[in-house]
Amino acid sequence: MLSLDVSSPVPLNEQIKAGLRGLVAKGLLKPGDQAPSVRSLAVQLKVNPNTVARAFRELVLEGFFETRRGDGSYVSEEALKRSRHGLASAGRRLGDALRAARREGLGWSDVEKAVRQAREEER
Amino acid sequence: MLSLDVSSPVPLNEQIKAGLRGLVAKGLLKPGDQAPSVRSLAVQLKVNPNTVARAFRELVLEGFFETRRGDGSYVSEEALKRSRHGLASAGRRLGDALRAARREGLGWSDVEKAVRQAREEER
Amino acid sequence: MLSLDVSSPVPLNEQIKAGLRGLVAKGLLKPGDQAPSVRSLAVQLKVNPNTVARAFRELVLEGFFETRRGDGSYVSEEALKRSRHGLASAGRRLGDALRAARREGLGWSDVEKAVRQAREEER
Amino acid sequence: MLSLDVSSPVPLNEQIKAGLRGLVAKGLLKPGDQAPSVRSLAVQLKVNPNTVARAFRELVLEGFFETRRGDGSYVSEEALKRSRHGLASAGRRLGDALRAARREGLGWSDVEKAVRQAREEER
């Protein structure tokens, strides 16, 4: 459901936060739904539970998740709204990556090709 | 000639490496050409000479530059070939970014928009 | 476990790299094993941690080590394969030294004597 | 007649000095013979004349060469004796290289192989 890139300079907890926000943005997780548990996610992503816990904690701070004592985390009602901020920053990050690729010598046709290829992969 | 983004999670020395590889990929620097000196680049980019030196050293390890003691650094004959690897990895990085953006909930139309916007910016 | 020759023209970090590759080549360190920490090695070898860190970083660039943030460095699965390259290059370096010795006027009997002497020393 | 390894950590001028001492040790250059000129050597080795000049200067300081104003450098009568010191240090360097190779994981059979191979190459 989620995947991480361990060799990325982007911290794992940020990747996890982005991934969880994405699940909501894509409608796979709706307000009121129970989020996966910290421990199960940690196992699945092969990551230290602390790292997942940190991502959750920050999502709670953002008002994206709500925690019910002894009962796990739930997607908050505000999550959909918040996820738009997430989308905006995802867009910004993509723009950065595009500019970086251009700086490294990639032509626009290469960019188009990469996009097409990514679309193919998703099928 | 090169530009850095200090607020990026990508380390400065990596940005410098990518930038130099880009200069070759774009033909602004050809095999046999003398690369800018470590010190001059450091001044120009306003970073510590050590940071630039590190980038250079790693490009030498990659066989991208050659260095003549007391003289300077030169683009190696193999650099063009290597720069293709560089392009390939730049492409891979872009692909990663695309997939990440998708994971975070961006739609393909958002992606296209980001591409168009990046093209506009360049003019 | 490792030893350095501070009066050698070979940079410390290169000696450290060679030494670590040697540990793998000799089977004292296997793929998946955790490598000694940068800091502990630095203390043990009495060099600046940065120097060790540099060696590690370059071994990571070579695909010899893998690094898990906040955890430590691990011998990569590819390390055995790479260590063969390491052995090859160690062999090349030895060949260079032999040719240099010959160029400097050493006879083959002197070479044999040096080899015999090195064997003695190891006992 | 002489060859250099530009990618060695050993300074070029040292390599040049060792090479010249070797020519005497091997009898290709005898006391009283005129040494090659700085300029011709520089051209031949593709090295800055200053570098060759430095090697010569230091060999003169060692009493290995003698300089006759306006007439080049000549191998001194003491050169043969001095070249033995050169041989001793060449032997030491070879021993160092052997120990380094062992530390890097080379087995004795690899060492023998390297020696045999170097002998082959010379024919």
Place this chain on the structure above:
DNA sequence: GTGGTCTAGACCACC
């Protein structure tokens, strides 16, 4: 605790 990055400054060797 782990590794990683960057800065600063000293020193060396070579051209």
Place this chain on the structure above:
DNA sequence: GTGGTCTAGACCACG
């Protein structure tokens, strides 16, 4: 002037 190495110390991010 060039590149190269090493030290020192600060700071960050991660577990």
